[in-house]
Amino acid sequence: MLHSRTFLLCLAVWLLLWSVPAVVVAQDPERRTELVYGVNAYIGGRYEGDFYPRSVDTIYLVADAISVVSPRYTEVYYWPITNREVADWARLNEPVEGVLEIRRRGRLVAGLEATDYVVQYPEGLDLSPAVVYLGEEAHRQWNHFDESRREFRDRVSAYYNDLVTYRQDLDDRIEAGTLEGEPDPPPREPEPFLYSSTEVNRGFPVELPAGSYTVQVRTADGEVQPGSRRRLKVFEPLSAGVAMWAIPHDRYTFPEKSDDEGEVLYLRRGTLAYLQPHAQEEYRDIHLTRLMDPQDTSGRPDLYQWLQTDEIQDGVLVVTQGTRVVDRIERRSYAVRQITGAALGYEIHDQATTDLERLRERRPDFQGYPVDTRALPTSFRVHLEDADGQLVPGSRRRVRVVRPDSEPWLAIVPYVPVVLALVFTGSRRRRFVRLPRDQE
């Protein structure tokens, strides 16, 4: 009996182990080697990196700005979860040697040699426009970045050492009872390291006027590299404008964005909002969508998109009512402080007027033009004036201060037509009175 039970237990364990490999199936998609184009495309002051598999036959670039294209062999596979073709750069990443030929209507426009390049954001990734360096300069700037990074690391290390020493010294003085009055301020934390850079890569820098081209790689033996021919669409912004970001005082991390002058900013009475003007460029939807994501084919040629670039840092916000200037608001810097304790919340301090020294001296969390509805009329306009006192085109906006609720009697208004209908029907019935049955 015992033997048979042991036997059954062993059999069950064996069956379980045997079945495990059958239910665990690896998601290992089929790969194929392809010539793809890796592209670092300039758009609105930054660079977007993506790759163009063979199934995407047109490369999109912005006119009159350096973008870098890099034809490479890699392994491409289809990933159903994201519905995209994906490159396995870790398995294969082999540059295609040769000259990048750019042609327009069959005529050779440029024959480009590959060069080293680096893309850097000196003031931070989303805080300053990108700069691209080519050739020897790329190596020099990369070394500069590397050196700055090392210096920052040393500063951080020194700060922590100083902090340990400071705390130790403070503990010793407390223990010895020699601490009198306010202790010395703690060492200052180094400024954050925002400088950002890519590594030195190799590619073909392309800078062309708007138009339709073809690109291909010509190898050293004079032949066109098979699979390297693609169409190249170079486009320029259709217009420029100003996007107005409105930051409500009570949720400063979620700004509302107004792209064009036809839009109205509605504010609740008593709201304090900060306006942040941003430069913006308008592109065709299809061009911008494809540049941002070459595999996204949802872009439409008959629609347009605004792309916001840098924050406009100069100028005065002028508040007008009709032709009368109601107020002129200067740009101010703000520091946000989390409320201490269990409750969530924060305080926004104007750095110019706050009593807290630490908030005054630190880097501002955001800057903007404060619009206080308590001190302004219910309907007004705002626009940005540059340093010369000229209106910044595209910066005009209408602002309305709305009541949080409507009059209760308004709920009756939609039913007025029904009453009218009943009146009409009644009057018609009176005019066309039915005859009694015996007279019909």
Next chain:
Amino acid sequence: MGFDRRLGKGRLLAAWLVCHRELRGLLFSPGTYLVVLLAGLAAHLFLNTLAQSIADSGLAVLSGAFNLPIYSVLFVTGLFLALASVTSISREREQGTLEVLFYGPVDVAAYIGGKLVSFGLAYLGLLALYLVCYALFAGTTGFAFAMPTWAVIGLSIPVVMHVVALGTFVSTATRRVRASLAWFLLILLMLLALQFSPDLLELAPVSNRFYPPLRLARIVLERINLAFTWVSPFALLIKGTEAVRRADALLYVYTTAISSCSVLVLAAGSMYLMWKGGVRS
């Protein structure tokens, strides 16, 4: 029955009588009041929700507070008037009214012209009613009629007339009310499908085995849609709205002109079909 030269100024009178009769029909139709009720309820609901959302969040950016209610109302009103135009002619033909009418001093130009003018006036009347209603809401809440809203309202007039003229055309091309309705709805569905199916095909996975034919289908549909830009009221409305958003006056005028020309072409087509087909069921 065709274009009777002897009618002269009498044609205007005949057209006005046809128009007057149709307007009376619409005035006593419960559908008209239902549409107005829907418009008022939509405005009240949307604006109350919006006011509540601004009260909660403190801030909202809108190209027009009335855009959403106006779009929904224009769509419903346009569809109602188009269906009224579809059923109007074929029902009169089916019931024999048309034959009796044409024994009098009425020709196809007076009849079709009168019908179209009546629907145009009905739309303008309804629009005026909506605007009064919305002005009351705007006055008490503080919401504004932004410039783009006015531009969309202006654009809606030729677009709605375009749909109505299409309904009239279908109605003159068919003999029975059911057939008119079926054909009209089929054409509307086809135009809607042409407008939005390329976007739906976009959802097809990139590398499955159906992708190449679906991609080809998308390109073909886009090309057909491009050709239909000249006749589809939906395409013209989207183009016009985009022109309003971009403040592109030239594109706005172009869209309005194309829509107005389509109304004239469809009206002429309706007259021709009625003249060729006769007035008997």
